[in-house]
Structure formats: C-alpha cells, structure tokens
Amino acid sequence: MSSAGILIIGNEILSGKVVDENSPYLCHELRELGVDVERILTIPDVIETIANEVRAMSDRYDHVFTSGGIGPTHDDLTIEGIAQAFGRPVELNESIADRLRRNARGEINESTMKMAMIPQGASLLDAGDLWFPLVVIENVYVFPGVPELLRKKFESSRERFRGVPFELKHVYVTVHESEIAAELHELLVEFPNLLLGSYPKIRETEYRVMLTLESRDTGYLERALDSLLLRLPEHTILKVE
C-alpha cells in the first residue's frame, strides 16, 4: 500500500481562470491502482513556496505528483522550486536538448532551451508517444499542467504505481442521511476497517443518498455490504452496484 500527495502549481487555478482537471484525473487513476492520495495542494508560481511544499510532501508520502509550471515562460518556476527543495543545482540535460533541437528542426531560442534545464541527478522516464520524457527527482514526478499531456505522460508510467486496489460498492438510498446515520454508525462498530462514505445528492430525483463501501479485502467488503442491507429497511434501498 502506498501513499501519494498531489501538488498543483499555478496562479491560474487560484485566480479562478482555469479549472484544475488534473487532480480529479490523478485521484481517480491512483485509486484504481491502489494508491492512497492523502492530500491535494494548490499553490502559486513562487519558487520558495514550491520548494517548501515539495520537500514536505516528499518526506511525507511515497509518491509526489506535481502538475504545472514547466513551460518556457516567466511564470514556469516548478523546476527551480523542486531543485531548491532537494538542494540541487539546475543543469542542462543534453538528452532533452537534443530532442528539443530535433523537434524544432533548426535553431531554437533561449526560452525553448529553458525546458532542457532540470535538477542535477534527475531521472528521465520514457513518455510513450510524447517527445518529451517524464522528469523524476527522488520520489517526485514532474507533470505538465496541460491536461492532455499530463494524461499521456501518466499513462506511460502508471504501471509503476500499481498496488492492491480497493473494491468499491455503491448503495443508493431513498431517505435522508439523518434517517440512516445510526445504522451507519452501528455498521462501522461491526466493521471498523470498512471505508464508508455517505453523500447526499440534492440534484437526484430517484435517491437521496449515495453510500460507498470500500475495502481492499473482497470478503470483508461482501460481509459488510450484507450487514448494511440487513440493517436498512428494504423500501429505502433503490439499488446496489
């Protein structure tokens, strides 16, 4: 079982100009792989803030995923922040520089060449059909902010994160949360290791609450589900999936 932190870097998210699509995607994929995301943090493009938060997450979680701030412009400060987090200098990587030159098919300017500057000792992972590799420093995976590129890069590296996934069951209930809160509490006394979620939905017309039951142990999950269905009055259950 491994843990993860997600660090979203970008003023555009904090100022409400761009909606972060990357953390929902990563949370969903990592859950499926059996990785526990314990924290998502969105911070501005400020080197010292990036450095502090990368360091803290790297110490605390098995994997850290950063998104954003790795392009050629003035506000792309992620690489510098990560280098500072680990006290490493930033240096030109010849392998990336070669790719940049090939991709540009000719002369490339200083701004583009900035993208070949990475922290000393970083590893490069092949990123499938993308010409730019995935940069890894210690346990920190450096992803781009553009959602399409992040997804392709994640796809190319996803298998290295695979652990024991959770099994998930949904129970849709037609009464209010407060009418079943006692039963949920009793269920957790019987199954203390069950991950039980209760989500009221006010836009839905067919049900009022979606319950989620999760465990990495399929037998335990089945027994907990049976126990829940016995506790709830039959007419309150719309469906189980």
Added chain:
Amino acid sequence: MSSAGILIIGNEILSGKVVDENSPYLCHELRELGVDVERILTIPDVIETIANEVRAMSDRYDHVFTSGGIGPTHDDLTIEGIAQAFGRPVELNESIADRLRRNARGEINESTMKMAMIPQGASLLDAGDLWFPLVVIENVYVFPGVPELLRKKFESSRERFRGVPFELKHVYVTVHESEIAAELHELLVEFPNLLLGSYPKIRETEYRVMLTLESRDTGYLERALDSLLLRLPEHTILKVE
C-alpha cells in the same frame, strides 16, 4: 486587499469518487470580489488533520473557507476539527436546534441534532432562503460540501468579502509560447507589478496561447496592454478581450 485559503474536507475527493466543484466556484467568485486566494488544500475527514490545517490557514490568511464534513453522519468531522483548532468546546446551539425541530415538524433523532452542535462562541450569519445559517468561528467560514448549498450560502454572505477587484485582459496569440517568451519577459521588466499569465491551449484550433494581464490599477493595465501589443508581431495576435 485581503487574502484567503480554501480547505476542502472529504475522503470522496481524494479517492476520486467526487470531483470538487466548490474550490473552482470560490476561486472565481473571490477573484471577482478582489480577494486573493493563496492556497487550496484538500484533506481527509480526520479531526486532527482538520484542526492543524484550519489553525495554520486561520493564522496565515484573512479569510478561511471550509467545505464539506458538516452533515449528520459518522464521517462529518469538520465542526469537531475546527473546535479543536481554536481550543473551544462544541456545544448545542439553541437557535439551530429550534430550526431543526421546525424543519422536521416533530421529533428529531440524535443524528440530526448533531447538526446543531457548533464550537462555543461561533457566530451565525443569515443564509438567505436557506433554513440553516452560515457558521463562522473567528475568520473561518464553514460551508457545506453540497455545491448547490455552498453557492446559496456564499451568495448570502459575499458582500462582506468585497475589496478592490482585479481588471483582466485576455490576448489570444497564434504562435507557440516559446516564440513570445522573450517579449513577455521584457514586458515584466517594464511593468513589474503586472500579473501576467501565459497558457498554452492544445485543444484550440484558432490560437495557441492565451495571455492574461491583470492589475488592480486600470491605467497601469492599459499601459501594459499597449506595450505588449507593440512588442508582439501584429500577425500573431488573434484577438484582445
């Protein structure tokens, strides 16, 4: 000028079951009001984590907005976490209890009554046409996780956050980011207080980069925009808004 932190509380976000709609909404609204959101943090439903992060954000920012974890079930631990953050006991609030009784039109169970338990000394703000008030402890505003309810509650309290808003201009450019990076850098040397964003868009067919220029000073923003338009080759500019 005031600052804000947003704290999203809920395992359902971290496990990828629910996409957080509340932080994008709050970021957008707060920006319009002139409030700087400096951090968004998503954490699990764990009392000690909630307490630590509420305390840290409350010390650091003018306003803290929490979302989620205030219902009647076992995983609703936000109120206890906030109470612990400020070293206050949780106690029954008679005004909320009365509303709960009126709303239920009769007997109410213990789980429902949990929603009337709030930290000692909290204030209640009227929440418009919602029967449940907005709970405020020091500079922490406690919002529900259900997006429709969060929005209604925010609408009822938004004017208290109004400051000097940013003016925003968009410039859509038809060349790659790296081709204009030098010009953007020079613009910032001339206008160091300009907030300048550069966002490559790969799904768009009409332009390649969206530039955003922001300032609280309209004259400064206009001068910076004029300067940018002079620096960029005319054929690279698709439109200015």
